[in-house]
Amino acid sequence: MSESNSFLxxxxxxxxxxxxxxNFDAIxxxxxxxxxxxxxxxxYLKTEPGLQFDxxxxxxGVDYFHTDEKKASxxxxxxxxxxxxxxxxxxxxxxxxxxxxxxxxxxxxxxVLPEIPSVEKVxxxxxxxxxxxxxxxxVQFVGHPDHRRILCPEDWVGHPLRRDxxxxxxxxxxxxx
Amino acid sequence: xxxxxxxxxxxxxxxxxDEMLVNMGPQHPSTHGVLRLVxxxxxxxxxxxxxxxxxxxxxxxxxxxxxxxxxxxxxxxRMDYLAGMSMNLGWALxxxxxxxxxxxxxAKHLRVxxxxxxxxxxxxxxxxxxxxxxxxxxxFLYAFRERERILDLFEExxxxxxxxxxxxPGGATADxxxxxxxxxxxxxxxxxPIIQDYHDLLTTNKIFIQRTAGIGIMSADMAxxxxxxxxxxxxxxxxxxxxxxxxxxxxxxxxGYAFEVVAEKDGHYPxxxxxxxxxPEAVVxxxxxxxxxxxxxxxxxxxxxxxxxxRYSTASGDWGIPIKLTQKLPKGEVYLETECPRGQxxxxxxxxxxxxxxxxRARSSCFCNLSVTADLCRGCLIADVPAIVGSLxxxxxxxxx
Numbered sequence: 001m002s003e004s005n006s007f008l009x010x011x012x013x014x015x016x017x018x019x020x021x022x023n024f025d026a027i028x029x030x031x032x033x034x035x036x037x038x039x040x041x042x043x044y045l046k047t048e049p050g051l052q053f054d055x056x057x058x059x060x061g062v063d064y065f066h067t068d069e070k071k072a073s074x075x076x077x078x079x080x081x082x083x084x085x086x087x088x089x090x091x092x093x094x095x096x097x098x099x100x101x102x103x104x105x106x107x108x109x110x111x112v113l114p115e116i117p118s119v120e121k122v123x124x125x126x127x128x129x130x131x132x133x134x135x136x137x138x139v140q141f142v143g144h145p146d147h148r149r150i151l152c153p154e155d156w157v158g159h160p161l162r163r164d165x166x167x168x169x170x171x172x173x174x175x176x177x
Numbered sequence: 178x179x180x181x182x183x184x185x186x187x188x189x190x191x192x193x194x195d196e197m198l199v200n201m202g203p204q205h206p207s208t209h210g211v212l213r214l215v216x217x218x219x220x221x222x223x224x225x226x227x228x229x230x231x232x233x234x235x236x237x238x239x240x241x242x243x244x245x246x247x248x249x250x251x252x253x254x255r256m257d258y259l260a261g262m263s264m265n266l267g268w269a270l271x272x273x274x275x276x277x278x279x280x281x282x283x284a285k286h287l288r289v290x291x292x293x294x295x296x297x298x299x300x301x302x303x304x305x306x307x308x309x310x311x312x313x314x315x316x317f318l319y320a321f322r323e324r325e326r327i328l329d330l331f332e333e334x335x336x337x338x339x340x341x342x343x344x345x346p347g348g349a350t351a352d353x354x355x356x357x358x359x360x361x362x363x364x365x366x367x368x369x370p371i372i373q374d375y376h377d378l379l380t381t382n383k384i385f386i387q388r389t390a391g392i393g394i395m396s397a398d399m400a401x402x403x404x405x406x407x408x409x410x411x412x413x414x415x416x417x418x419x420x421x422x423x424x425x426x427x428x429x430x431x432x433g434y435a436f437e438v439v440a441e442k443d444g445h446y447p448x449x450x451x452x453x454x455x456x457p458e459a460v461v462x463x464x465x466x467x468x469x470x471x472x473x474x475x476x477x478x479x480x481x482x483x484x485x486x487x488r489y490s491t492a493s494g495d496w497g498i499p500i501k502l503t504q505k506l507p508k509g510e511v512y513l514e515t516e517c518p519r520g521q522x523x524x525x526x527x528x529x530x531x532x533x534x535x536x537x538r539a540r541s542s543c544f545c546n547l548s549v550t551a552d553l554c555r556g557c558l559i560a561d562v563p564a565i566v567g568s569l570x571x572x573x574x575x576x577x578x
């Protein structure tokens with residue numbers, strides 16, 4: 001899509017290394033952004049005339065990890081997390097997908113959640129969506145004003161949408177598995 | 178020692194007012210399911226509202242990682258259980274987008290009939306339940322009388338009354354039975370004059386207007402910032418409807434249909450029908466306008482179904498054969514949003530090339546619509562909280578998934 005190409009030119013000019021990749025052959029074209037640059041890129045995407053992505057539709061977290069070693073050796077990716085932002089513009093009726101790649105654990109230390117700056121200040125939608133991604137996928141959103149679980153109970157252990165998640169044996173006397 | 182009542186400190190202690198925490202829900206009837214609102218109140222005035230969700234969380238997204246797209250269809254039914262057909266449609270279109278599957282004309286018109294009938298049924302519940310929230314019982318009964326007949330029609334088409342699993346990737350599980358279109362048309366003819374009753378009962382009812390007009394005013398910018406969609410967004414005067422502005426795969430279903438997006442433009446609503454006038458007390462973006470948009474969309478949906486019935490009976494092609502249960506999915510990822518009765522429902526599907534999706538994600542419209550409550554309720558009266566939450570028309574099944 002040529003429309004998305006012009007996004008990319010504009011963004012590359014502005015952020016240089018902050019934009020690490022793109023794919024315009026995909027069904028939904030996407031650009032990849034460095035975690036540190038995400039807030040600035042989002043602010044720019046929202047306010048720049050001609051882009052005006054005034055609505056954040058969805059934030060999703062995707063865990064790329066095989067629990068099965070056989071499958072892991074065949075996979076064409078290293079284990080990682082992807083945070084996917086689906087943006088659209090009500091004024092200009094166009095859409096864009098922004099992706100951020102994160103390690104599964106911060107600095108490779110198992111159990112320490114990876115960090116990404118929060119975009120809550122850019123779109124208020126991000127408030128609850130980031131809480132949900134934290135709750136289910138396990139990503140720390142730095143700068144989020146109300147960083148709590150949203151769907152699971154506050155004392156829940158683990159992040160269910162991780163591929164290696166295991167249901168707890170017991171929760172307050174209720175058998176888990 | 179006898180207490181001395183004239184001691185000023187005692188008097189001071191007796192009349193001291195405190196902030197009070199009031200728990201509303203999770204079983205409160207006007208929270209539409211199992212939503213818990215913690216209200217921090219100063220007398221009758223709300224200073225803070227904190228919604229607590231998750232009581233209906235059923236791990237739909239996790240389950241979706243273990244089932245093929247067609248097997249996941251029943252789980253989408255149970256998200257927005259008042260508009261199961263619309264949920265089915267959203268997921269079906271998303272899978273078809275990944276498969277690059279093209280539908281016949283007839284299958285598209287069938288989907289328009291079903292989706293718009295579902296919109297009527299869903300808005301009827303929204304209307305009736307809103308009346309209940311505000312303390313009037315009768316509109317609920319009137320609304321359910323007509324909704325029942327729509328459910329009868331759905332039951333005839335697919336065998337279920339609530340969780341349909343009717344629209345599937347590739348088309349639908351069955352064609353409409355013979356004689357169904359006539360019954361549907363007969364229902365519309367009977368239903369259309371009844372809409373005036375609803376307007377008499379609620380829209381133009383003086384008490385209803387006093388309870389809703391000027392309450393919970395949300396500006397267009399605020400609605401967009403919070404990601405509100407559907408009637409909540411259009412009630413704030415934003416002219417945006419995915420049936421017109423959405424992705425081609427979705428809008429092509431409505432190609433050639435005559436309909437006007439229901440939102441206030443230049444001080445007035447669409448005038449294709451004889452709608453009741455907007456009361457002078459109502460401000461764009463308040464509870465009354467959100468309700469009004471829903472009522473107008475019911476009339477719009479009646480028009481759309483009528484057009485779709487005409488097209489369907491003359492269209493060529495089949496009604497859409499579902500894809501195989503274990504159809505292999507191409508590698509890739511797609512995201513697609515559709516205009517459901519309550520707003521834009523999005524599905525995100527990541528596939529690694531097998532028949533089971535790597536990741537399924539449901540973007541819930543009510544989830545975003547509800548997130549605005551805390552801001553809307555700040556400073557209002559306790560009695561206005563049900564009016565505001567009700568006007569957002571939430572379904573907890575969709576929020577918690």
